[in-house]
Each structure stands twice: as C-alpha cells, then as structure tokens.
Amino acid sequence: MKAVPAVYHQYLDVFSKVKAEKLPPHCACDHHIELEGSLPPEVLRQFHQLKETFTIASILSHFDPSLPTIVETDALDSALGAVLSQISDSRKHPIAFGSGKPLPAELNYEIHDEELLGIVWALKHWRAFLLSLSSAFEVLTNHSSLQYFMSSKILTRRQARWAEFLSEFHFSITYCPGPLATLPNALSHWEGVYPERGEDFISKNPMNYQKIIKQDEIEAPKFFEVNMEAFSTLSESIQKSLWQDSQYRSILQHLDKGKYVQDYYLDSSSQLLLFKDRVVVPNDLKIQLSILQKRHDSPLAGHLGQENTLKLVKRDFHWSGMTQFICHRGSWTEIQEWPGTQQSGNSLGRLQKDKE
Structure with missing residues (x-):
C-alpha cells in the first residue's frame, strides 16, 4: 500500500x-x-457571494490611542453588554466586545442605575485603553437622562461613588435610541446570562422560594412555568383570536401558503404566530389583561414597577401598543388583585374601564 x-x-x-x-x-x-461545470448560474452567484462575504467581513481592529473612540453600552434585566469602537477612514471599527452579569444585589437596581452600571462596568473593563486616549471619548447609551449625570447636583451614595470613578475619564455621554444600538443590545440579550427562573430555580434552591412567599401563594399560576393548563387555554384563545384580527390574518394566510414574511413565523409545536421568537398577541383586551396579570402577579417576579413589568411581558409576547397598554393598566391591575382589597380593587378596575 x-x-x-x-x-x-x-x-x-x-x-x-x-x-x-x-x-x-x-x-x-x-x-x-474547481467547481462543477454544470452548476446553475444562480448557484454560482450565491457561492461567489458567500466567498466575498467571508473576505470582507468586519474583524477586530487594533487599538490606536490617537483615534476617536466610542463606547456603546446596554443593560437589560440581568445582563450587561458593551462595544469598544474607533473611527478610522470615516467608518466605525470594533476593537472589543464585552458582556457580563451583574451581582445579585445589582439586579434590584432601578432602570437609571441599571443603565449607569453598564457604563461603569464598560469603563472598568477597558480602563487601560480609555485612560491612554489623547482626546475625549464618547459613551452611547439608550437611557436619555444619563446624558446629564456628570453635571447632576443631587446623587445617591452609590451614584456618588460611581461619579468619583468616572471622573478619572475624559468623556461625554450621548443618547442613542435602542433600535440604533444593535451591537450592545445583542450582547445584553444573550440568553446564557439570564438567571434561572420558575421550576428550575425552585428545584435547585427551594428554601429561597419558601422564605419570601407565603404558603398559600406557592401554587399561584405562572405562565409558561407550572400551570400548563392555563398556558394551553391561553394558547387556544390566542390562536382563535389571531384569525379574527385583520392585522395578523393576512400574515397567517401568507405563512400557510409557504410564503416568507419578515420576522414572522409559525411555531411547529404550538402553532402560535411568533414575531422575533415572541408570541404574537391579537388586539383582544381580555387576552392582553390575562397576560399582564399572570406576569405581574407571579410570586417569583417580586414587586414590579411599570418598566420592569413591561420588560417581563416583552420577553415572551408581542402586540401593537404594548407599552401604552401596560403603563395605563398596570397600576389598577395591581390593586385589583391585591389580597384584602378585592372589593375596592374591582371598583377601581370598573371605574378605569368606564373612563376608557
């Protein structure tokens, strides 16, 4: 041989x-x-396009202290994301990517401090680079009020500590709307950094669950967790109402015919319509209120404000006008279901609906 x-x-x-x-x-x-000579022109075109994509794909650049520098940050729930970039040849080139998890105590921060934590974390992460710059760098955040943090007169003790650390750097904070901050947003949405929830959390450390929840509240329904019967009922209601909703009926018809609809697809197991991996909810007040109640009243969720309730619902569901809906209804839904205030809560709920 x-x-x-x-x-x-x-x-x-x-x-x-x-x-x-x-x-x-x-x-x-x-x-x-050599490629097979009998390949169709379309296949050849796609192959050469793929080759070109590999050769021109963005790669990390070397850090240059003399170039304009940008730090993009984002903080969401229990994840932090940041991107260090520099401007060269009138283009923004990535230097480094970073993502991390806040400490357990930091998970309770309000939205303002949560987003500020993302900036502090990023500047600590790339401190050596940023202190070597010959000019001021720019920090981009999707929380507009942070633009004025360094000039604030009244600070909490935590914010004062952060302000002392940030004073080492020469930078400015600029507001960048969330849809434009795609890179740090993607890093902070990474599923691997989310804390365990639901049954997984309870089974691994049941004592944590018992200490903060009363015995009669342990069996409270939690959507997508323990109460599968409630999930099945709600799933059927969503499917039925979607076909009656003119906004989504045409999308369902296109998908049934095998046509492509950007960002929408049908889940093969549940047959629910999904938008970017989130369940699409029709314009049905009863269904939307049911979802809001189950998310807000879950014992594992704790006491949520409007912004955190919105984040929790947005993680799994999508419908038009969700933000306005939750901000207008979250407060009276909480009172309506609170133990010991059933009668007054119902009256407030009816009054709110009558005004609408």
Missing part, C-alpha cells in the same frame, strides 16, 4: 486499503478546488 499522507492518518480506520491508495496527495500550498 502506498504511504497515506499525514493529513489523513487520523482517518485510517474509515478507509479500506484499496481506497487509501487512491487518496489524493496532501497539498500544503494550492487549495484551489
């Missing part, structure tokens, strides 16, 4: 002696592979 090239030695057990003799010699320099 001819000598088998070294590159194939690890695969000797899958080749017969006859086939091993026919293996082509290993070529270290020329890796050109």
